[in-house]
Amino acid sequence: MSLNTTESEEYTCVRFYVSTVSFSVLLFFNLIINWTIVREERLRGHARFVLVFHLLVSALVYLGMSSVFYYQIHLSARPGHTACMTMITVLISSAANILLTLTAMALDRFCAVCHPLRYSSICTAGYWPWVLGVVTWLLALVIPLSLLVKPDPEDHEECDRAQLKRGELQKVLFIGVCTLLILYSYVRILQESRRLGVLNRRNRAGCRTIALHGTQLAVYLLPNFVNFMLTILRKKDFIQQETKELAAVVIFAFFSVAQCIAPVVYGLRKEELLEQLNRRFPCCSRYLKTVLGWTVRASWPHTQPDGRERTLTVQTTISFEPPHEDDKETGPLSVNGFSHDQNSSQGITDKA
Numbered sequence: 293m294s295l296n297t298t299e300s301e302e303y304t305c306v307r308f309y310v311s312t313v314s315f316s317v318l319l320f321f322n323l324i325i326n327w328t329i330v331r332e333e334r335l336r337g338h339a340r341f342v343l344v345f346h347l348l349v350s351a352l353v354y355l356g357m358s359s360v361f362y363y364q365i366h367l368s369a370r371p372g373h374t375a376c377m378t379m380i381t382v383l384i385s386s387a388a389n390i391l392l393t394l395t396a397m398a399l400d401r402f403c404a405v406c407h408p409l410r411y412s413s414i415c416t417a418g419y420w421p422w423v424l425g426v427v428t429w430l431l432a433l434v435i436p437l438s439l440l441v442k443p444d445p446e447d448h449e450e451c452d453r454a455q456l457k458r459g460e461l462q463k464v465l466f467i468g469v470c471t472l473l474i475l476y477s478y479v480r481i482l483q484e485s486r487r488l489g490v491l492n493r494r495n496r497a498g499c500r501t502i503a504l505h506g507t508q509l510a511v512y513l514l515p516n517f518v519n520f521m522l523t524i525l526r527k528k529d530f531i532q533q534e535t536k537e538l539a540a541v542v543i544f545a546f547f548s549v550a551q552c553i554a555p556v557v558y559g560l561r562k563e564e565l566l567e568q569l570n571r572r573f574p575c576c577s578r579y580l581k582t583v584l585g586w587t588v589r590a591s592w593p594h595t596q597p598d599g600r601e602r603t604l605t606v607q608t609t610i611s612f613e614p615p616h617e618d619d620k621e622t623g624p625l626s627v628n629g630f631s632h633d634q635n636s637s638q639g640i641t642d643k644a
Contacts, residue, residue, distance in 0.1 A: 342421035376451035
C-alpha cells in the first residue's frame, strides 16, 4: 500500500510540473497572440482568429487550474467542498470548451470552403465569433453542473482525481460527438480542396498543413479514448492499477503538450497574424522566426504597408500556407485558375 501511495504522489508531482511548465509557455503565447488579435481590428473581426483567441484562453484556464489542483493534492491540503467543486467545475468546463472550440473551428472552415456564398452572406458580422465563444462556454458547463446536481453517494471529503473521474460515460459521449463533427468537417474540406485542385502532391505547403492539423487533433482526441479504454481494462483486471496510473500521466503530458503546440499550428502559421506580431512585438517575432521556422516557413516582413490588402483563395481559406519559394513549380493559386463560374470564384475569395 505504501508503494502505491508513493507512486501516486510522484505522479501527482509530475502532473503539477507538467501543467505548470505548459501554463508558463501558453501564458507567453496568450500575451502576444491574443493581445495582437484584440488590438487589430481586421483580426478580431475574423472568425478564424477569434476562435484561436477562445482556444488559447480555454487552454490557459485549464492548465492554470490543473497546476493549482495538483499542487493542493501534492501538499495533502483539504480545501472546503465549495472550493473543491469550483476547481472541478473549472477543470471540466475548460477542457470541454477546448474541444468545443476545436469543433467550432472545424465547422467554420467547412462552411467557408464548402458553402462560401452562404458563409460570406451570413457570417460577415464581426461580433458573431465572440458570441460563439460565450455559447461554447455555456455548453461546456453542462457536464460539470449536471454532476453537481446529482452528487455521488460514494463521494469522499478529499479533493483528488477521483472527483474528476465522475461522469465518464457522459464525457466519452461528448468527446465522440465532437470527434465525429471534426472528422466530417475535415473530410468534406479535403474533398472540396481536391475538387478545386488546391490539394495535390505538388502543393507541399498544403500537405504539410494537413499533416500538422491531423497530428494536433490526434494528440487532443486520442488520449481521451485511450484513457477510457484503460479504465475498462482495469475494471476487468486486465491491467494493474500502477500501469493505468502511469499511462494516465503520459496521456496528461501529451494533452498538456498539445496546448503548447496549438498556438503554432492554429495561430503562428497564419501570415496575417505573423505580420501583426512582427509589428507589435519585433523582438519576440525575431526569436519565434528562428525557433519555429521549421514549421512556419513564412515570410516575416519588416514593414507593414498601410492599407495593404491580400486576396486569399481557398488555400488560405482552409488555413493552408501561401506558396513559398520551394513550391514555385505549383505557381500561385489564383481564382482565375479554377474551372468554375465567376460567382463561385468570388465566394471563395476572402480579403484579409
